[in-house]
Each structure stands twice: as structure tokens, then as C-alpha cells.
Amino acid sequence: MVRVAVAGASGYAGAEVLRLLLGHPDVEVGALTAASSAGTPLGQHAPHLLPLADRVLEPTSAEVLAGHDVVVLALPHGSSGPLAAELGDEVLVVDAAADHRLADAAAWEAFYGSPHAGTWPYALPELPLAGGGRQRDALVGARRLAVPGCYPTACTLALAPGMAAGLCEADDVVVVAASGTSGAGRAAKVTMLGAEVMGSMSPYGVGGVHRHTPEVEQGLAAAAGEPVRASFTPTLAPMPRGILATATARTQPGTTAAQVRAAWQDAYADEAFVHVLPEGRWPRTKDVAGSNAVHLQVALDERVGRVVAVAAVDNLVKGTAGAAVQGLNIALGLPEGAGLSAVGLAP
Numbered sequence: 454m455v456r457v458a459v460a461g462a463s464g465y466a467g468a469e470v471l472r473l474l475l476g477h478p479d480v481e482v483g484a485l486t487a488a489s490s491a492g493t494p495l496g497q498h499a500p501h502l503l504p505l506a507d508r509v510l511e512p513t514s515a516e517v518l519a520g521h522d523v524v525v526l527a528l529p530h531g532s533s534g535p536l537a538a539e540l541g542d543e544v545l546v547v548d549a550a551a552d553h554r555l556a557d558a559a560a561w562e563a564f565y566g567s568p569h570a571g572t573w574p575y576a577l578p579e580l581p582l583a584g585g586g587r588q589r590d591a592l593v594g595a596r597r598l599a600v601p602g603c604y605p606t607a608c609t610l611a612l613a614p615g616m617a618a619g620l621c622e623a624d625d626v627v628v629v630a631a632s633g634t635s636g637a638g639r640a641a642k643v644t645m646l647g648a649e650v651m652g653s654m655s656p657y658g659v660g661g662v663h664r665h666t667p668e669v670e671q672g673l674a675a676a677a678g679e680p681v682r683a684s685f686t687p688t689l690a691p692m693p694r695g696i697l698a699t700a701t702a703r704t705q706p707g708t709t710a711a712q713v714r715a716a717w718q719d720a721y722a723d724e725a726f727v728h729v730l731p732e733g734r735w736p737r738t739k740d741v742a743g744s745n746a747v748h749l750q751v752a753l754d755e756r757v758g759r760v761v762a763v764a765a766v767d768n769l770v771k772g773t774a775g776a777a778v779q780g781l782n783i784a785l786g787l788p789e790g791a792g793l794s795a796v797g798l799a800p
């Protein structure tokens with residue numbers, strides 16, 4: 454059995470990792486840590502995780518996290534760099550925070566306003582790379598994994614096939630995405646109160662300032678083989694989970710609808726979790742809720758010469774915890790889908 458510790462177990466992402474690990478045939482749950490909640494039982498924060506309800510949360514430290522095969526860090530960004538450095542090279546550390554996702558230190562500093570902690574293999578296995586191959590190849594045997602952000606997972610997978618096939622131009626990408634409120638974590642914020650959120654949708658981080666912008670550009674550039682410029686606008690939707698990303702890109706002159714359809718279908722034909730829907734059906738967040746699936750659809754708007762791709766993911770599963778589990782499976786040589794399901798929870 455693989456022994457897995459989870460840091461940040463009282464948060465949304467940490468609890469979702471635990472929900473998945475409880476269904477994983479090869480995993481035994483080890484230490485559970487938190488910050489202000491240390492000393493309290495997990496059941497007080499995540500009553501749905503019944504088998505672990507009596508487990509008492511410990512403080513987050515390298516000593517508590519030592520002696521495991523895998524440590525999943527589900528902490529606010531900024532915490533994982535120093536902690537991972539104390540954990541040793543042999544343990545597999547899976548970081549759900551943003552700290553190790555970006556390769557460009559200047560982009561990190563511009564968008565996060567803090568020193569760059571370093572770059573780890575980016576755990577988006579299905580990402581098709583320019584010139585062939587998948588991002589999966591970089592994860593096999595890794596001892597450090599950076600879990601992609603929830604928005605970048607949806608946005609990158611939505612447009613990567615067109616970039617990899619050379620059908621989309623790299624300098625004209627526009628993405629608007631809606632997220633459920635769990636994307637913001639469970640720390641109290643006035644903007645997340647039910648009275649503010651219910652029955653309303655609102656944009657935020659408008660004007661190219663959201664910190665996921667460079668991550669979306671980085672993922673699409675890996676598929677395109679050249680730098681990508683993207684305009685990214687997030688919006689908050691009155692739902693607990695889910696992301697619906699609508700991504701558009703200018704197409705190369707002469708691109709046909711048949712070429713577009715073939716590129717998207719071919720890119721994900723062998724992927725268990727990324728599903729291009731039959732023509733005429735469009736992704737819905739409910740259909741992927743609770744699952745590690747990505748639902749995708751694409752159309753060519755011939756009038757304006759743009760491809761329009763729509764992706765739905767559950768931000769807490771494929772957008773965080775499912776990616777963490779899928780990544781650790783690949784790194785350790787376990788079946789990639791162990792502990793994961795592609796079946797959603799609609800209606």
C-alpha cells in the first residue's frame with residue numbers, strides 16, 4: 454500500500470483529495486494536517502468523510518509529514534516551497550497550489566508578487582505537446598508534481614488540440630470562464646456570502662490581471678510550440694462546483710470545420726478522462742460534477758474565422774484533487790485511473 458499524507462486536510466481541496474483516496478485500492482491515508490484547525494477532528498470540517506471523521510488534524514510540519522510515500526500539499530500558495538524542501542528527495546510531493554506551476558520566474562513574480570519557488574513537472578497528462586507526445590511522459594517516475602490550476606485545466610485542454618495541429622493562431626486567444634464558489638476555498642470572504650453569490654453572476658480579475666493568465670498561456674504554448682497570448686476573464690457563478698470555459702482562437706486561413714473536428718477528436722481519442730462530445734451536444738458542469746472527466750465541444754465560426762471550444766470540469770476533481778491523484782498514479786506506476794471516475798452526478 455502507498456501511504457499518503459494530506460496537508461491542508463480541512464480545506465476544500467484537501468478534503469476532496471481524501472474523498473478520492475478513500476476509494477483508491479492502493480492507498481492508505483496517513484497524517485492529516487491543517488493550520489488553525491489543528492487539534493480538531495476532521496469530521497468537524499468534512500463530515501462527509503465518515504471513515505476519517507475521528508482522525509485529529511495535526512499541525513503542518515515536515516516532522517508530521519515525514520515517513521510517507523506521498524505528501525499532497527493542499528495549502529494556500531506560498532507555503533509549499535519551503536515545506537517541500539524539508540521533505541527529502543525520495544518522497545513524492547504533489548503540490549495542489551500554484552507555487553511550482555510556472556516555468557517563467559518573471560511571470561510568477563508579476564502575477565503573484567512574491568519570489569518564484571521553482572518549477573516542477575506540470576500534472577496535466579492529456580496535454581498534447583508540439584511535435585508529438587503528451588505531458589504525461591514528464592510525470593512518469595517524478596518525485597515532485599505541480600497540479601494545474603482549475604481554470605487553466607479547462608482552458609488549456611479546450612484549445613490545445615487546435616494549437617498542436619497548427620489550426621489556431623497563437624497570438625489571438627480569448628477565454629471567458631465561469632467557476633463555482635468552491636474555487637475560492639473555504640476561508641471566509643464577504644464576496645462569497647450566499648446573499649452576494651446566489652442568483653447572480655459576476656466577473657472578477659478583469660483586464661488580463663488574473664494569476665491564471667500566464668498558466669493558460671504556458672499550457673497552450675506547450676501545445677503550439679510557440680509563445681501564446683491569451684485574454685482571460687474569470688466569472689463567479691452561483692453553484693458550489695464546476696467550471697465552464699469558453700475559449701476562442703483565430704484560425705489559420707482556409708481552416709475547415711472537418712479539420713477542426715478531426716483535430717479535437719484525434720487529440721483525445723485515447724484519453725479516458727477527456728471526452729469530446731458528439732456533434733450538437735455541449736458541455737454542462739453538472740455532467741462532470743464529482744468526476745475526473747473533462748467534457749469538450751468545438752465549433753468553427755466560419756463567419757469570423759474563429760474556433761470556439763467549450764470545456765466543463767469539476768474544479769475540485771479534474772481541476773485539483775483528481776489531477777493530484779491521477780498524477781501520483783502516473784508518477785508511481787499505478788493504473789492511471791485508480792481511485793478516479795469519469796462518471797458525473799447530473800442532474
Ligand SMILES: NC(=O)C1=CN([C@@H]2O[C@H](COP(=O)(O)OP(=O)(O)OC[C@H]3O[C@@H](n4cnc5c(N)ncnc54)[C@H](OP(=O)(O)O)[C@@H]3O)[C@@H](O)[C@H]2O)C=CC1
Nearest residue numbers: 461463464465466487488489490527528530550636638639
Ligand atoms: N478550491 C479549488 O477549486 C482549487 C484549489 N486549488 C489550490 O489548493 C490549495 C488549497 O485550496 P482550498 O482547499 O480551496 O483552500 P481552503 O481555504 O479551503 O483550505 C486551505 C487549507 O490550508 C490550510 N492552511 C491555511 N493556511 C495555512 C498555513 N499557513 N500553513 C499550513 N496550512 C494552512 C487550512 O487549514 P485551516 O483550516 O486549519 O486554516 C486548510 O486546510 C490552494 O493553493 C488553492 O489555490 C487548486 C485548484 C482548485
Ligand SMILES: CC(=O)N[C@@H](CCC(=O)OP(=O)(O)O)C(=O)O
Nearest residue numbers: 550551602603632633634636637
Ligand atoms: C472562484 C475562484 O475564486 N477561483 C480562484 C481560483 C481557483 C484556484 O484555486 O486557483 P489556484 O490553485 O491557482 O490558486 C480564483 O479565481 O482565485
